[in-house]
Amino acid sequence: MAHLLGGIEAGGTKFVCAVGDEDGNVQARIKFPTTTPEETIAQVFAFFDQYQIEALGIGSFGPIDINPDSATYGYITDTPKLAWKNYNFLGALRDHYQIPFVWTTDVNVAAYGEYKKGAGIGKKNILYVTVGTGVGVGYISHGELYSGRSHPEGGHILMHRVEGDDFAGVCPYHGDCLEGIAAGPAVEKRTGKKGYELTPTDDCWQKEAYYLAQACMTYTLTFSPDIIIFGGGVMKQSQLFPMIRTEFLKLMNDYVRVPDLDQYIVHVALGDDAGITGSLLAAATVLA
C-alpha cells in the first residue's frame, strides 16, 4: 500500500518541493527561488496544503542545527544568507503540519537518494559531494544519515595549494578553502567566465581536478567511504572525472587500498533529482 510522502530540497538558490511514495517516485513537484524565509515558506505551505502527506523529509542548506537536544534544533544557523540566519525552519513546518519529520542537510538527502536508488546501490558508506555555487558534503554511514555533534561541512576544508596557484579564493569565511577555490564562483573569478563557457581543455580544469582529488584524499583518510559521488553544476564538466582519478592516484601514492577508481570516484546517477528523491526516501524512514 503506497504512502503519500513529502520532500523538500531547500537549497540556497532554489527550493524543490515534491510529493511521492516511499520508493522515492515523485508524483508532483514544484520549484521556486529561495527568497526571504516568510515568502519562501508560504510557497512551501501552498504546495503541501494540497495533499495529505504522512511524513516530510527536509534537506536544507546550512549550516543547520541537527542536535535534537539543542535549544535551536531545526534552525538554520550561520549561513551567509543573512535573512535565513537563525531561522527556525523546522519549527515553522512543525507548527503547520502535525506529522513526523526528517531534518537533515540538502547534501545528506542527496547522499541518501544515491544510496537507495543511485550510484551507491549495494554500498553502505556513501560520500556525496556537490560542487556548484558552493561545495557541500553529505554522508551515509552504514546505511544511515551521518551526524556527529553536527553534520559534515566538508566543503570548507583548507587545501594544500598547487605550486604556482596564488588565487586568493572567494569564501567569505575562509578565503581559499575548497569551496573558496573550487566552487563555481571561484572558477568564474579565476577565468572571468562561467564554467560552461570554458573549453574542456582550459587550464582551469587541471587545478580544479587537483583540488577535488585532494578533497577525495581527505575524505578517504577520514570517513573512509565505499564510494565518492560528485554532483552539482561544476561536475557536469565530465572531462574532470578521469583527471580527478589520475590526480587522486598520484596523491595517495598507494598508502591505503581503495576500490577501482572508475567505481570509486563517480558522477551522481540520479542527476539533479538526487536530493528530492532522497528527501522522499528519508521521509519513508519515519513512517509509523
Place this chain on the structure above:
Amino acid sequence: MAHLLGGIEAGGTKFVCAVGDEDGNVQARIKFPTTTPEETIAQVFAFFDQYQIEALGIGSFGPIDINPDSATYGYITDTPKLAWKNYNFLGALRDHYQIPFVWTTDVNVAAYGEYKKGAGIGKKNILYVTVGTGVGVGYISHGELYSGRSHPEGGHILMHRVEGDDFAGVCPYHGDCLEGIAAGPAVEKRTGKKGYELTPTDDCWQKEAYYLAQACMTYTLTFSPDIIIFGGGVMKQSQLFPMIRTEFLKLMNDYVRVPDLDQYIVHVALGDDAGITGSLLAAATVLA
C-alpha cells in the same frame, strides 16, 4: 562477577599486552619492542598463555584490514615497517586462542579508552589524535568504534602550508602531509633536536600549533566530533594546547558552532594508558 580479559596495544615501536577486567582495570602487563612478527608474536603468546582470558581486544598499528568480508581481514597491509607488511596478525592470534576478538587500530582503542574512562566520558563522538613518531586518528561514533570501508588514516591529510614554511616534510608516502610536517621526526628534522630538547617558546611550536589547529578544523568539518583529544609524545608539550585553540578559532572564523575550546581540544586524560585500557574495554564488548 569479574571476567578476565586480554588487551594488546600493538604499536610500531613497542607492544603492550595486559590482562584485566571489563572496567579496563589492568591486573598484569608487559611491554616489549616491536621486532619481527615471529619474535614479537612469540612474546605475546608467552604472556597470555599464563592466563585464562575470555576475550582479547587488539589495537594495532596499520594500515590494517578491518573488513570482515575481505580475504585479508586481520592483516596489517601497507605499513612502511616491511617485515609486518601483509602479516596475518589476527590469524596468528586466532590460531592460538579460541576466544572472541576485537580487531581495530591502536588509535581506535585509545579513543575507546578515553570515551569510557577518560576525557570523553559523557560524550558520544570522540576523536583521538596521537602525535608521536607518526600522526594517527581514532574515532568513536555514537559510542562505537568507527569504521567505513576501512579505518581513518587522518594523519596523512594534506595541509595548507603556513606562509614562509617550505619544509619538505618527511612522510615516505606523501612528503608534507600532516604526519610529514608535524610528527616527532618532522620536529627533529626541522630543528636538529628532539622535541623535548627544545624550549617551550621555540619558533617550531608556532608552526606545529598551526598545523594541528588546521587538522582540528578538517576533523570538525568532516566527522564533527564532540571532543578532540590529543595524545602522543609531541603533545606532552603542554604549551601547544592554548596555541592550537587560538589558531583554530582564527581558522574556523565562526563558520560552525563548536563547544567551548577548553573543553573541545584537550589532552588525553588516561595518558599513556589510553590504548591498553581501551583494548580491555573493547574486549569486554564481545563477552558472551
